[in-house]
Amino acid sequence: MTHTIGVIGLGNMGRNMAATLVKKSFTVIGFDLSETACKQAVEQGVIPASQLSILTEQCDIIILSLPKAEHVEAVCLGANGLIHLVTAGTTIIDTTTSVPETSRMVAAECVKRDIAFLDAPVSGGPAGAAAGTMSMVIGGDMKAYRHVLPVLEAMSSTRVHVGDVGAGNIAKIANNMLAAAHLITTAEALTLAEKAGVDPEKVLEAINAGSGRSAASQAMFPTWVMTKAYDSGFTMGLMRKDVGLAKTLAQSLNVELPMAMKSAELWEDSIHKLADSDDFCCIAQCTNPLLFGKEDNA
Structure with a gap:
């Protein structure tokens, strides 16, 4: 495939996705309103575009990596x-964690002009974007x-x-609803162990050998929580947004999800x-600031 790929949105995710494509021998043109983001992307081999029209003239595949659904709507359907x-x-x-209604609305307008639109939200964080994993x-x-x-x-x-x-967004919302809950329940499980006088690190190892394991226990806690690193590249604000999307979707469907609603309440x-x-892994500190705080005596 010899397509020139356009990437709109050169934040932590978009920039690293673009850089990965460059490493895979694609020509990538990037656009972002932030000069700093554009400069960082250039350092990773991305060709900068000063205007959207310059990017669209050269690219027949365009990737969006934007903060929210309203940004997707504006970039796709706005006056320019x-x-x-x-x-x-x-x-x-569109790799944005958006909402199905926005994706369907944008797709409906695109199809009138023989433009294809896919909603393709991603998981794996900036590190996964950089590694192509x-x-x-x-x-x-x-x-x-x-x-x-x-x-x-x-x-x-x-x-x-x-x-x-729209199905991609629904699947991503469901996934992040679980990830948000798992961070809290894993923190509670390790707090239970600590209060019972058992080493939380050993209990985490036991959980990961048993049926209670999850991405939170297998990756998030060992990498960012127990190490006190808290540098995953994904923020509390972004996860609060995603949890809010799950809550709103459940309410719009009139579905009773008590565990999900309690998780949403805790995140709020x-x-x-x-x-x-x-x-976003700092949510564990709300359960046990002494165990999960950035300093042991926090």
């Missing part, structure tokens, strides 16, 4: 949005998915095509102790 700039036959891959859950037309599969394969180690447009309440800019 992508639907007014890209040529027919272009495929837009992310997982992707994808919604959209199967023909469009197959067309861009070589690009997706270069960016990720695991891909699941979930269904029509954590704003009184943890800033949006803090690492």
Whole structure:
């Protein structure tokens, strides 16, 4: 595949995805409103575009990595949005953790102009984006998915095509709902062990050998919590947003999910102790600030 790939949004995720594609011998043109982000991307081999129109003139596959659904809508459907700039036959891959309604609305406008749109939110954080080991859950037309599969394969180690447009976002919201809850329940399990006089590190090892393990216990706690590193690259604010998306989706469907709602409440309440800019794994500190605080005597 010789396509020139455009990446819009050069934050921690977008920039590292772009850099991974460069390493895989793709030509990548990047755009971001932040000059700092653009300079960092250039250092990683990305060609900068000063305007969206410059990017769209050269790219028939465009990847979005944006903060929220409203940014996706603005970039795609705004007065100077992508639907007014890209040529027919272009495929837009949206890796933003967005909402299904926005993806479906954007896709409906794109199809009128013979533009394909896939919602393809990712998991794995900036490190996974940089290593090309992310997982992707994808919604959209199967023909469009197959067309861009070589690009997706270069960016990720695991891909699941979930269904029509919007299905990828629903799958990602469900995944992050679990990840958010697992961080809290793992912190509670280790607190239980500590209060009972057993080494939490040993109990974490035991959990990871048993049926209670999760990505929180296997990766997040060993890497960022127990080490007190708290530098995953994913923030409290972003996870609060994702938990809020799960809560809103459940309410819109009139589904009773008591565990999910309690988790959402705990994440919402954590704003009184943890800033949006803090690492998302810091949520463990709300359960046990002495055990999980950045200093043992915090």
